[in-house]
Amino acid sequence: MNDPTATHDSPATTRTPLMELDDLQVTFGRRVILKGLTATLSGASVGLLGPNGAGKTTLLHTLLGFHPASRGRARVLGLDVARQVVAIRACTGYMPENDAFVAGTSAVRLTTMLGELAGLGYRAALERAHEALTWAGLGEARYRPIGTYSLGMRQMTKLAQAVVAGPKLLILDEPTNGMDPPVRQRMINLIKEVRDSGATRIILSSHLLKDVEECCDEAIILKDGEVASTCNLEAERRTNKKFLELEVEGDSEPLVAMARERGCECATSAGGRLKMILPEGVEIRDLYVVAARHDIQIRRLSSKRDSLQEIFLKAMEAGNGRLPA
Amino acid sequence: MAVYRRRYQAFDGGLASRGARALVFTRYAFRELLASRLFVLFFAMCFAAPLVGAAIIYLRFNPLGLKALQTTVNQLIPIDGNFFLRFLIIQTSLGSFLAAIIGPGLVAPDLANNALPLYLSRPVGRSDYIAGKLAVLVGVMSILTWIPIMLLFALQSGLAGWSWFAANLRIAVGIMSCSALWIAVVSLLTLAVAAWVRWRPIATLSVFGYFFVSAAIGTLINETLDATWGGVFNLAKLMRFLWTDFFAIPQLEDALPTGVSLAAIAVTCLVFLAMLVRRVRAYEVVRS
Structure with missing residues (x-):
């Protein structure tokens, strides 16, 4: 039976802002992690930059409804995070930063299961799992338990499971972590291919400027839980x-x-x-x-090529976390 | 689309309902369980007792069979509340053992391998995850406990007639309600322990350990304070109180009132559920 509220017709056109943050604050106990973030990003692919501990992953988790906002609100593809989290998850593929899998399970089985959880029927999920894993370059290794994979293969598996249901939005948390240069380049190419398909928008969190510069057309820079800067990379490039x-x-x-x-x-x-x-x-x-x-x-x-680096460094140098006027 | 097409393709088909998605956890867990030959073998052996029970009931109404075995009806076990309770105790014991073995394997690997962010980033909630995993234990234990015992009851009713059924309806209610309570408490216990321990063998041992420790605490309280309320900590004893009450069997000396036993079991279930809910999260937050 199909669920009309959870189809792929969710509002994900490039006209809809990808991410709208309005005074978003997230606290863990008494510790304030995100301090009143306000920004609107409408690009096809948005980069989330910042040093370790800036709040990038917390922001992604908040967008996915893992952490509740203590103040303010956030919208993803026009959907309110506090009230429409299931609808957001229905059109989102998420690649977490840390290892996330079941050790004894093969990549095909895990990806099929996750496809089914995203709402695909068993046959569609199995077919899409094979496609996604083959596309990610896992080949015959997709039948092996994930516990036997190298770090690069695990990252590719995480990417494959994120795209298995053909999401409208792909959230990638440090996708090139721990990868050697050729595998990293392959990952970047795959992300660019998803972006260029036009069917999927991307939020990419990374502390590597190069990743964001290659894959994104807009960027938001976080520092100490605050928005240090936002920039339109496409306009900068032009x-x-x-x-x-x-x-x-x-x-x-x-x-x-x-x-x-x-x-x-x-x-x-x-x-x-x-x-x-x-x-x-x-x-x-x-x-x-x-x-x-x-x-x-x-x-x-x-x-001039190193605009993002300049913007990033200026944002980091600004004492109050804001760019100097 | 064929597998060899390696370009990225978005999916534009329809999606399943939320209810169907929650059942994915149950289906995959059952598939994994049934892939284990050891499990299937043990599971099949668990039906030996109900088969013996069915044979006894059948014999009571089969003079030729009794004659062949050179025995009389009076020499066979009487079919009353005690008869069904005995089989229920055997089956629930086997069910609990099986739950302690398979229960930890349902959630511990997911938590140990950080798989929850993958599951919970899909359009399913923590409640779907818990319900999906609980359904596995409830299913397995139901097949082992109340379903075969109710079949025995139905067999006896069919052979003895309507009057026996009407007179012993309380037994059927006892079978259903006692099984339901036991299944709920054992399922929640095994999942909660597994969620906290996260290591299958230790979680299994901890489940068994819980019964011993809770019994020891209950006995210690009763002995030192010369009281009977220590029984609220002893899960096995609480169930025993309820079983004897539901099956209209003379109560034990230190039996607690039925209401107290039911309340104690309900509180125990809620504590286990709270423990489980606390651990089943996409990410743990370290608060300061």
Whole structure:
């Protein structure tokens, strides 16, 4: 029998904010873990950044209804965490940070069971479990007890069980923990594939900036249980693509003149070093054309890449946990 | 979609109801139990006593059988409250033993391996998890206790006639209610202990230990204070008081009133349930 309230038609379009926090406070005993978080994030994939103990995992657990909020409220995909937690879980796949499995159980069995718990029928769950585990690269190892797996294989199993029911929202808590570089890259590629499918939105918690930078288009940075910063990585990327640093050999004046003529902001310094912000409609190729025409050698050209790192460091340095204006 | 298609695909089919999801825990646990040959063998052997009971009842109404065995009706055990109580005690003892063996295996591995966050991040609650696991023990113990004894009662009623059934209806009520109480208290005890101990062998030993320790505490209180209320701590004795009452058998000397026994068992069940609920959480919070 189908449950009309728990179908995959839950509100998960990219128009709906992924996560809305309104003065959210969570306390454990007398210890305040999340201190009045307020933010709205609407990206297809949102990164949750912060150092250890910042409250990332507690926030994820609160969104899943594991910890009640002592004040304020949170909404996930437009659903209220306090009142609609079952509906949230019905459209969510969760990959926990720590090892979470039953040692004597094979990955197929566990994933099938979890698929059934998510609401799939037995046949659908079994089929999806095989698909998800094969997709995650476990191959024939999926029939082995999970207790015999390496750390990387366990992480992949956790990812497979999270996506087995084809959730609208995927919550990943430190997915690349303890992975060697090739396996980490594979994990990142899989996450990107889920994101690019357009059917699933992602909340990714990590203390690794690179993971968030590669997979997310929005980020929220936590520090000591407070929102230190939020940033739209997609917009940053677009901006950064237009921010160039050049080093040229020869007279750079024609290049600077052309750039200014076409609306570029341009600053020159000694040694043929230039900094430019290209406006819409001006491409890097145009610079090369002008340089070739005036016999100017462009020896180095780089666009700014480490924006998230800068934002993160600024957020961490700010004494009160807030970014300086 | 075939397995070899390795691209990520979202699922767009329908989902099952919440009730069906709660039964997933029960189904998987039963499947695991039935995969154990040792369990199946022991489980089958547990029906030896009811079969003997059925043979006795059958013999009482079969003159040819009695003649063949060269015995008379008077030499056979009389079919009364005591007869059914004896079989009920045998079956509940076997059921309790089996519950102590299989009960810890239902929750201890999940808690020890941190599997609860995986389960509880699905659209199922802690109550679904507990109900699903309890259903396994209730199912196994029901098959061992009240179902075979009620079949014996039905066999006797069928052979002896309506008048015997009407006169002994109290026995049927006793079988059902005593079994239900015992199943509830033993199921909750085994799951609660397993949830706290988290190690199967130790949890099993702890369940057995509980009966000895509770009996010792009850006896100690009664002996030192020259009282009878120490019996409220002795689970086995409490059930004994209720059994004799329900089956209209003369009570023991130090028997507690039925209401007190029922209240003590209800409180014990609530304590075990509270212990279980406290442990069955996705994450434990260390408070300061």
